[in-house]
Amino acid sequence: MNSVASPPILLLVSAWLDHLLAERGLSANTVAAYQQDMRNFHAFLEEMCDARPEPAALDTIDEHALFLYLAWLRKRGHAGRSLARHLSSLRGFFAYAFEEGLVRDNPTLFLERPKLPGLLPEVLNEREMDAILALPDMREKLGARDRCMLEILYGAGLRVSELCKLRVLDLDAQRGVLRVFGKGAKERLVPLHGMAVSLLTDYARDWRPAFSPKEDALFLNRSGKGLSRVALWKIVRKYALKAGIRRAISPHTFRHSFATHLLEGGADLRSVQILLGHADISATEIYTHVQSGRLRRIHNAYHPRCRTREDAP
Numbered sequence: 001m002n003s004v005a006s007p008p009i010l011l012l013v014s015a016w017l018d019h020l021l022a023e024r025g026l027s028a029n030t031v032a033a034y035q036q037d038m039r040n041f042h043a044f045l046e047e048m049c050d051a052r053p054e055p056a057a058l059d060t061i062d063e064h065a066l067f068l069y070l071a072w073l074r075k076r077g078h079a080g081r082s083l084a085r086h087l088s089s090l091r092g093f094f095a096y097a098f099e100e101g102l103v104r105d106n107p108t109l110f111l112e113r114p115k116l117p118g119l120l121p122e123v124l125n126e127r128e129m130d131a132i133l134a135l136p137d138m139r140e141k142l143g144a145r146d147r148c149m150l151e152i153l154y155g156a157g158l159r160v161s162e163l164c165k166l167r168v169l170d171l172d173a174q175r176g177v178l179r180v181f182g183k184g185a186k187e188r189l190v191p192l193h194g195m196a197v198s199l200l201t202d203y204a205r206d207w208r209p210a211f212s213p214k215e216d217a218l219f220l221n222r223s224g225k226g227l228s229r230v231a232l233w234k235i236v237r238k239y240a241l242k243a244g245i246r247r248a249i250s251p252h253t254f255r256h257s258f259a260t261h262l263l264e265g266g267a268d269l270r271s272v273q274i275l276l277g278h279a280d281i282s283a284t285e286i287y288t289h290v291q292s293g294r295l296r297r298i299h300n301a302y303h304p305r306c307r308t309r310e311d312a313p
Helices: 008-022 028-049 063-075 081-099 126-133 141-156 160-164 194-211 229-242 251-264 269-276 287-301
Strands: 178-181 185-190
Touching: 008 081, 008 229, 028 063, 028 081, 063 081, 126 141, 126 160, 126 251, 141 160, 141 178, 141 194, 141 229, 141 251, 160 229, 160 251, 229 251, 229 269, 251 287, 269 287
Parallel strands: none
Antiparallel strands: 178 185
16 A cells, blocks of 8 residues: 555544544543543654654554553553553554555554453434434524434434535435445445435425535535534534433444344344445444344244243143
């Protein structure tokens, strides 16, 4: 992979943190912890490069430098889970830098992975989702825009970046599908339910012109420019709080809920994989946890050893 000139490390860290908040849907507290980890890493780099006229370029940081950093942390009393979290921060940061083409190699690939328990995705139930979708005021342009965005996030299971990249011509209202460009510019067609098609058609025709568009993005801010991922995160968080939901909700929660509700309704994993745009089905398998309750009920209802004494022969 060819790398381009790297921006200052702190600037790239800021972009990565925005990505974690808006795209990955991590909580503000988690992102703040990662931010502190990266401040420690930057302090280490400044100390290591004290004798140099310029700070170390991102692409010059190798595995050896990262081992020195871990030793530097241990000298300052970090151990156990603290070290594991710092490793996780480094791994996420360099994976992001690699995907953005800012480093030729990811120096964290051969670092020992911290063995931390996996976390299941946060999911809204159908009642909570209905409460959020009912909140935007459809009588004014911001409310109409927000309702349309929320309906598509949930109805199509889009990533934040995918929704922000949507253009007016990406909707095929006659066929009821949305053209989506996912990771790696991979294109897929996602079916929309009737209400989503109607809302999107009305918004594009009646409400979008009221934003005085300066770009061809489908969803615009007050200045007529495309919405950013952070702006979308703030909109989702606003409506979640209005609905009385105090958990850490993000746009990605809608994607998790989309997949979860499909599986709860009986959809097969392969179909959900295609709808989500996952290249590997292993990325979709995290959602199979939602089937455990339904499978338990089926097991209890139909397995002969689960009959009650009154039902037993």
